[in-house]
Amino acid sequence: MAWKSPKMHLIRKGFDGLDISYPLTISEELADKMRLGRAVSEANNGEVGMVEHNGVRMQVAATGARGGYAFRCDSGVAPFGENWFFKQPNGKADKWGVRVSCRALPLAFDGLAKTRARLEDTLARLELDYVPGTESIGRVDVAFDILAPDLAPDRLHFVAHARSRVQEISDTLVQVVGRSGRVESITIGKNPNRQVVLYDKRAEVIATRKPYWWRVWNDALAAQGLPPLDPRNRDTSTVWRVEIRAFKRHLKDDWAVTTWGNLRDNLSPILQLALGEVRYTVPTADTNRARWPVHPLWALIAAAAVGDMEDLASMVDRSSIDALLTAERDEMLQKQIAGCSLSRAALNGVPIELLDVYALGNMHQIIREWQRNPDWTQDRLAQARAKYGVGEERRGEPEEVGGPERTLVRGAANGKFEPRLKDAANCSSGSFAPS
Structure with a gap:
C-alpha cells in the first residue's frame, strides 16, 4: 500500500546561502593568470578561461562584478563549487579584495563548519594570508523543508506579532507568486535587511530542473526511518520551504554579526526573532489579527530553529x-x-x-x-x-x-x-x- 504522508513533517533544516568578504588582495602573479583566463572567456568562441594555482582550479568569467571586482570565478561545476570575486591588486584604499558566495547544494552537503574549512583552505592555496576574525559575513540563508501536501498559503494569514518591532506587514514588503489560483511563494521583506519566504520547493525543483533535492530529502527521511517521496505524486510529496534570509544591514546593524563567531553566537536568536516578528497564523473571529494563534507550520519551524546549527549536513552519497x-x-x-x-x-x-x-x-x-x-x-x-x-x-x-x-x-x-x-x-x- 502506498505511503500516506503525514499532515506536516520537518524533513530537514540547513543553510541555503552564505556570502562572506575578506580584507585580502590577490598577488600580481595570480592576477596575471586571471587576466589571461578572462581574455579567453572574452573571446566569445565557446571557450572558458581557466586558472590553476596551487591545486585550485577556477573558471574565469568574461566580466567582473559590481563592487569593483575585476574577476568573477567559479570554483566548481554548478550546483557545486562557489562563486569567487577578486579585485585587482592595485593598492587602492578599499581593502576588501575577496568575496565568496556559497551555493545551496554544497552548504546542504557540508554544513557551516566544513564549508568554512573549505573556504579557508582555498584562501591558503591562493596564498592569501587570512587571519581568523577579520572576515565580514554579508548574508546567511537558513532553510526549513517541510512535507505539507495539504498546506494552502494565504498572504493575509501572515501577521506581525503585537510586541514586535514590525508594526504592520505592508503590501510594499510582500511579494506573492502563484498560478492557476494557487499560491506558490510569499516573500516578506527586502534586501539589504531581512526576508522571510514561504514557497513551494517541490514546484521550484521541478521547474528549475534540480532533481538532486529529492536525493537530499529522501536521505533525510531515511535517517528518520521514513520511506522516500515519489516526485510524481504531488498529493504526497509537496515540500514547502520556509527560508529566512539575513542580509548585510540586518546582520551588522541589528545584531553586530561580522565574524564566524558572531554568527555562531547569534544565529538561533536571529531565526527566533524573525519567526516571532513575522508569524504565519490560523485566523479566528478575533478582529485583532495580532492575537491569532500561530499556525502549526510556524510552531514546527520555531522549535527547529533552537540550538546550534553549525554542523548541519546531509549524509547523502x-x-x-x-x-x-x-x-x-x-x-x-x-x-x-x-x-x-x-x-x-x-x-x-x-x-x-x-x-x-x-x-x-x-x-x-x-x-x-x-x-x-x-x-x-x-x-x-x-x-x-x-x-x-x-x-x-x-x-x-x-x-x-x-x-x-x-x-x-x-x-x-x-x-x-x-x-x-x-x-x-x-x-x-x-x-x-x-x-
Whole structure:
C-alpha cells in the first residue's frame, strides 16, 4: 500500500546561502593568470578561461562584478563549487579584495563548519594570508523543508506579532507568486535587511530542473526511518520551504554579526526573532489579527530553529548526485544533438526514410574534422572536461549504435569513435551527403 504522508513533517533544516568578504588582495602573479583566463572567456568562441594555482582550479568569467571586482570565478561545476570575486591588486584604499558566495547544494552537503574549512583552505592555496576574525559575513540563508501536501498559503494569514518591532506587514514588503489560483511563494521583506519566504520547493525543483533535492530529502527521511517521496505524486510529496534570509544591514546593524563567531553566537536568536516578528497564523473571529494563534507550520519551524546549527549536513552519497547530474546533462546534450541533426537534414532536403543514414554520415564527417584538427580537438575536449568537472577520460567496452545494416561503434578502448558504415555509398552520394 502506498505511503500516506503525514499532515506536516520537518524533513530537514540547513543553510541555503552564505556570502562572506575578506580584507585580502590577490598577488600580481595570480592576477596575471586571471587576466589571461578572462581574455579567453572574452573571446566569445565557446571557450572558458581557466586558472590553476596551487591545486585550485577556477573558471574565469568574461566580466567582473559590481563592487569593483575585476574577476568573477567559479570554483566548481554548478550546483557545486562557489562563486569567487577578486579585485585587482592595485593598492587602492578599499581593502576588501575577496568575496565568496556559497551555493545551496554544497552548504546542504557540508554544513557551516566544513564549508568554512573549505573556504579557508582555498584562501591558503591562493596564498592569501587570512587571519581568523577579520572576515565580514554579508548574508546567511537558513532553510526549513517541510512535507505539507495539504498546506494552502494565504498572504493575509501572515501577521506581525503585537510586541514586535514590525508594526504592520505592508503590501510594499510582500511579494506573492502563484498560478492557476494557487499560491506558490510569499516573500516578506527586502534586501539589504531581512526576508522571510514561504514557497513551494517541490514546484521550484521541478521547474528549475534540480532533481538532486529529492536525493537530499529522501536521505533525510531515511535517517528518520521514513520511506522516500515519489516526485510524481504531488498529493504526497509537496515540500514547502520556509527560508529566512539575513542580509548585510540586518546582520551588522541589528545584531553586530561580522565574524564566524558572531554568527555562531547569534544565529538561533536571529531565526527566533524573525519567526516571532513575522508569524504565519490560523485566523479566528478575533478582529485583532495580532492575537491569532500561530499556525502549526510556524510552531514546527520555531522549535527547529533552537540550538546550534553549525554542523548541519546531509549524509547523502555525493557520487549518487554526480551520477544523477551526469545523466541529466548527457540527456540534454543528446537532445540538442538530435535537434541540430534534424535541422541540418531539413536544410539539406534529406527524406525521412534516409534520416538514419544521413545521421551516420554526419557523424563520420565530424570524426574526420576531429582527425584533421587534432590540436583544436584536444583543446576543445579539455575545455569541455573543465566545464563539466570531468578530470579523466571515461573508458568502457565498445557499444554499438544503430541497426544491423548501419553500425557505429562508440566508447572504444582507445578513446576514439570509429564509424563502420556498411552503406557508406548511400552517405557519400546524393544531395544530402556531407562534404
